[in-house]
Amino acid sequence: MNPGRKEILDRMRPAFERAAAPYARKPSALVAVLHEVQAELGFISPEAEGAVADFLGVGLNAVHEVATFYTLFRVRPGGRHRLKVCRSLSCDLLGARELVEVARAKLGIPEGGTTADGLFSLETVECLGCCDKAPAVQVDLEPFRGPMTPDSMSGLIDRLAGEKRDG
Amino acid sequence: MAELLITRHWGEPGSHTLAAYLAHGGYQALRKALSMTPEAVTEEVKKSVLRGRGGARFPTGLKWTFVPRDSGKPVYLVVNADEGEPGTFKDRHVMERSPHMILEGMAIAAHAIRAREAFFYIRGEYALPAERVGRAIEEAERAGYLGASVFGSPFGLKTTLVRGAGAYICGEETGLLSSVEGGKGHPKLKPPFPAVSGLYGCPTIVNNVETLACLPHIMTLGGEAFAALGCPRNGGLSLFCVSGHVNNPGVFELPLGTRLREIIAGPAGGVRGGRRLKAVLPGGSSTAALTADETDVSMDCESLAALGTMLGSAAIMVMDETACMVRAARVLADFYAHESCGQCTPCREGTDWIARLLRSIEGGRGRPEDLDLILDLCDNMSGKTVCVLADGAAVPVSSIVRKFRGEFLEHLEGRCSAGRFPGAAEAAAGDFAAAGGGR
Numbered sequence: 001m002n003p004g005r006k007e008i009l010d011r012m013r014p015a016f017e018r019a020a021a022p023y024a025r026k027p028s029a030l031v032a033v034l035h036e037v038q039a040e041l042g043f044i045s046p047e048a049e050g051a052v053a054d055f056l057g058v059g060l061n062a063v064h065e066v067a068t069f070y071t072l073f074r075v076r077p078g079g080r081h082r083l084k085v086c087r088s089l090s091c092d093l094l095g096a097r098e099l100v101e102v103a104r105a106k107l108g109i110p111e112g113g114t115t116a117d118g119l120f121s122l123e124t125v126e127c128l129g130c131c132d133k134a135p136a137v138q139v140d141l142e143p144f145r146g147p148m149t150p151d152s153m154s155g156l157i158d159r160l161a162g163e164k165r166d167g
Numbered sequence: 168m169a170e171l172l173i174t175r176h177w178g179e180p181g182s183h184t185l186a187a188y189l190a191h192g193g194y195q196a197l198r199k200a201l202s203m204t205p206e207a208v209t210e211e212v213k214k215s216v217l218r219g220r221g222g223a224r225f226p227t228g229l230k231w232t233f234v235p236r237d238s239g240k241p242v243y244l245v246v247n248a249d250e251g252e253p254g255t256f257k258d259r260h261v262m263e264r265s266p267h268m269i270l271e272g273m274a275i276a277a278h279a280i281r282a283r284e285a286f287f288y289i290r291g292e293y294a295l296p297a298e299r300v301g302r303a304i305e306e307a308e309r310a311g312y313l314g315a316s317v318f319g320s321p322f323g324l325k326t327t328l329v330r331g332a333g334a335y336i337c338g339e340e341t342g343l344l345s346s347v348e349g350g351k352g353h354p355k356l357k358p359p360f361p362a363v364s365g366l367y368g369c370p371t372i373v374n375n376v377e378t379l380a381c382l383p384h385i386m387t388l389g390g391e392a393f394a395a396l397g398c399p400r401n402g403g404l405s406l407f408c409v410s411g412h413v414n415n416p417g418v419f420e421l422p423l424g425t426r427l428r429e430i431i432a433g434p435a436g437g438v439r440g441g442r443r444l445k446a447v448l449p450g451g452s453s454t455a456a457l458t459a460d461e462t463d464v465s466m467d468c469e470s471l472a473a474l475g476t477m478l479g480s481a482a483i484m485v486m487d488e489t490a491c492m493v494r495a496a497r498v499l500a501d502f503y504a505h506e507s508c509g510q511c512t513p514c515r516e517g518t519d520w521i522a523r524l525l526r527s528i529e530g531g532r533g534r535p536e537d538l539d540l541i542l543d544l545c546d547n548m549s550g551k552t553v554c555v556l557a558d559g560a561a562v563p564v565s566s567i568v569r570k571f572r573g574e575f576l577e578h579l580e581g582r583c584s585a586g587r588f589p590g591a592a593e594a595a596a597g598d599f600a601a602a603g604g605g606r
Contacts, residue, residue, distance in 0.1 A: 022327040023349075025367065030349035031332055035291075062350075069351040069508075070332030072291045088253040089452060090410035090484055092498045126335065126502050127253040127452075128292055131410035131484070132417045141294040 003041075005050035012040060016055050027058050030066055034073055043074045071125065079114045079121035081160050084138040088127035094147065096135040100124060102150045106157055119161060172384045172396075172404055173377070174420040177264045183299050185306040188267035194312045196386035200275045201320055208279040212382065214390030216402030221247055221338070221375030222451060222480040224468050231372060233362035234280050240369040244282040245347065246273055248289040248296070248376045249331055249338040253452035253502060254482030257406035257418050258376035262289070262296035265380065266303035267312075270326075272379030274313060275386060277324050280372050284325045286347050291332040301328050335506035339554045340373035341365075342508065353510050354554035377406055398424025401467040401478075409435040411485035412442070421466075423478075428462045431485055442487040446571070450479025452499055453559030455566035456492075476566070491587035492571035493578045496564050497525040503560030514557035517548040521564060531581045538575055541568055 003011070015036045020029035033055065037048045044052075049063045056063075067073050085091075085099050100111065103122050107115050114121045130136035133146030137153065139160065148156075176182045176191055188194070200208050213228030234242055246269065250258040261269060273285055287304070289297045304326050308314040315323045329347055336342040337352040344366050346352040365371025381403055385393045394402035401423035407430055410416045415436030427449060431437065438444050444459040449466070455476035457464070464470050468478045486495060500522040509515045521544050527533045545561035552558075568575060577583055 025348075028347065028349040031346060032330065035330060035332065056349075065351055066349070070291070070334050072333035087498070088502055089448075089495060089498050090254055090416075092494070093411050093484075093486060093490060125292075125333075126505055127251060127255075129250050129256045129259050129290070131254050131256050131408065131482075134410055134416070138292060141292070143295045 002045045002047050005047045005054065008037075008041075008045075008048050009051035009054055012036060012051065013055070015040070016052075020056075027056050027062075030056060030058070030063065031070070034063075034067055038073060042080075043077050045075075049075075077114075077118075080119050082121050082123060082140055083157070084123045084125045084128070086126070086128045086130065086134070086136045086138075087124040088131075090131035091127075091135040094134045095149075096124075098150050099135055099137065099148055099153045102153045103157065106154060120157070171420050173261060173265060173268065173380050173406060174418065177260070182264050183266055183303065185267060185303065185310060188265070192387075193267055193383075194271055194307075196383035197271050197274050197278075197312065198318055200278055200382075200386050201318060201322055205279045205281055208275060208386075211390040212279070212385055215381075215385040215393040216390075216397065216400060217378065217381050217385060217393070218401065218468070219375055220377035220381070220405065220480070222252060222453070222477075224478055227374065227378055230362060230374075231276070231280050233360060234370045234372060235363060236281075238363075238370055241284065242280055242282040243366045243369055243371040244273065244277045244280060244285040245340075245343065245366065245371055245373045246285065246287040246376060246379060247338065247340065247343055247373050248287060248293070248300070249335075249343055250293070250376070251290055251335040251338045251506075252480050252482060253499075254410055254448065254484040255408055255451055255480040256410075257408050257480075257482075259293055259296050260418050261376055261380050261406070262293070262300050266296075266300045267307065268380045268383060269300070269376055270303055270307050270313060272382035273326070273374075274317060274324055275382045276372065276374055276379060278322055280370075282372070283323060284327075286327050286329050286366070288329045288331060288337070288343055288347060290337070291330050297328065297330055304328060334508070335502075336508045336554070336556060339556065342554065343373060344371065351508065353508050354556075356553050397422050398465065398467050400469060405466075405481050407466070408480070408482040409485065410482070412439045412487035412490065413437065413485050414439050424465045424467050424470075427457075427464050427466055427483065430466065430483060431462065435483075435485070438485065438487050440487075442489065444485065445488050445490055446486045446492060446495070446567075448482075448484040448563060450477045451482040452484070452502060452563060453477075453555075454479045455562050456570060458570055476562075489585055491529075491583055491585035492567050492574045493525065493529045493583070494585075494587050496567040497522065497529050499563050499567075500525050500560065503556065507556060507560075511552035511557065513548045513551045514560070517544050517557060518560050520544055521560070525564070528575060528578050531578060533575075533579050535576075535579055538568055538572065541565070 019032040023029045044067045053060045053063045130144035136146035217227045218224040334352045337346045341355040342352040361371040397403045413435040419434040504518040504522040507518045545565040548557040
């Protein structure tokens with residue numbers, strides 16, 4: 001059961017206030033506040049969109065259109081780790097597709113899918129800005145990794161899965 | 168070999184800290200700029216022939232002069248760190264290794280345009296750069312290089328770090344401003360240009376990270392000396408990003424006017440595995456491809472324009488003989504289809520249509536007439552939209568279709584001399600469709 005609109009607003013109000021503080025015009029803080037929501041809840045639920053709309057004094061539509069415009073925001077629950085494989089030209093030239101194939105086979109999910117244990121989502125993304133280390137991968141918002149090989153991709157997934165078991 | 172400017176201390180650990188920056192004379196250029204009038208600073212930058220390093224290559228000093236003096240509104244400075252052009256990664260390195268150089272340039276620019284508030288907009292994926300820049304802002308404010316009173320002078324600058332959330336279009340300056348205002352990154356029709364009516368309808372200058380990082384050096388060396396480091400009409404050294412099929416990909420600081428072939432063979436270590444060069448995108452993904460025969464060219468705006476391409480963000484993407492140009496065109500088309508913001512019909516529909524046509528050709532399901540259809544679609548996108556994303560999509564695709572037509576004809580017959588047929592194309596097609604075609 002997702003937390004409700006009022007519950008989210010009550011709980012997150014201090015974080016929202018901090019995120020909005022630099023902006024003289026409150027609606028400008030929308031992207032910053034959505035970052036807070038996603039960091040806290042893992043995704044931006046309809047209830048959270050409502051809480052943000054209430055906080056900023058803007059319409060629900062204004063929040064939803066922004067939450068669905070940017071690729072880093074997700075409006076549905078996903079895996080605890082987002083495995084993002086860059087698919088733009090320099091990474092594609094140097095084997096990004098093979099990395100995706102390894103991850104698909106190992107995790108048993110298609111691109112855009114989430115594993116049944118909720119640990120991983122597999123995404124292909126456009127240029128990460130790490131072409132000097134192509135093919136590049138980003139886990140969540142960690143520093144970029146590369147150049148990756150099918151072996152190092154496989155090892156990365158093992159390590160992340162192991163952290164879960166140990167933690 | 169010219170002296171290095173931006174990258175000079177990148178080999179030193181801790182180069183991103185204030186202490187390291189001050190040890191190399193940091194913020195003295197700002198002190199000098201503040202002793203000059205805004206007009207004198209602008210004049211020096213004009214003399215430097217610095218042109219915007221984000222890709223548009225518009226003269227920076229001239230851009231500043233478009234800010235009206237009598238609007239009665241606040242003037243804003245916005246730092247464009249939404250680096251997203253495929254092949255481009257220089258601004259990330261500058262933010263990670265020399266964030267104070269950008270901040271010093273930002274303060275110099277703010278003084279020149281009489282701005283008292285700045286927004287530093289960093290793409291959402293750049294978490295480490297944002298952390299470094301955020302810490303640098305705190306350090307600089309504490310030390311009095313930014314904040315309410317810079318060097319104890321009446322000049323002050325409030326700086327807000329803004330994190331994007333994943334959208335190439337926010338690198339377009341009006342799209343970026345829409346995002347700072349809290350909305351979708353939809354570009355706005357120009358004119359009015361941001362210098363006249365930008366953020367919140369106020370005069371706004373948007374400058375790229377590398378552009379700003381050049382300013383302390385222009386103040387220190389003098390505009391003419393900076394200009395002399397480059398070539399006529401293209402001032403200074405430039406950060407060239409080289410990626411793709413080379414032995415030593417990376418960021419290289421070289422004079423504008425260095426020959427493309429020499430950059431690939433020299434600092435970039437040559438084509439990987441001694442293979443033959445096939446094609447190069449010389450200025451990022453939005454620039455027309457050059458064939459191997461066209462790479463003996465000077466990397467400056469005018470020489471590249473003469474070949475029908477652009478310097479753009481100086482991001483050189485190298486493809487050797489193993490690259491399938493049909494696939495390369497499809498990968499590029501996928502990018503623009505994914506990143507089109509959707510507000511203009513020619514771009515929203517055209518980018519997606521081209522990507523689908525290329526995918527069917529790549530997979531051997533294309534029709535001969537599709538090639539001319541793609542070129543026709545490219546013609547009908549260029550210049551018909553609010554921003555230049557559609558042009559950026561059309562240019563590389565049409566150049567590849569024209570220059571490598573033979574490879575497309577092979578795919579129509581179910582062959583690929585680069586050995587990429589039928590291969591992974593079908594798998595990729597299925598995935599992309601499953602992922603909602605990008606949205």
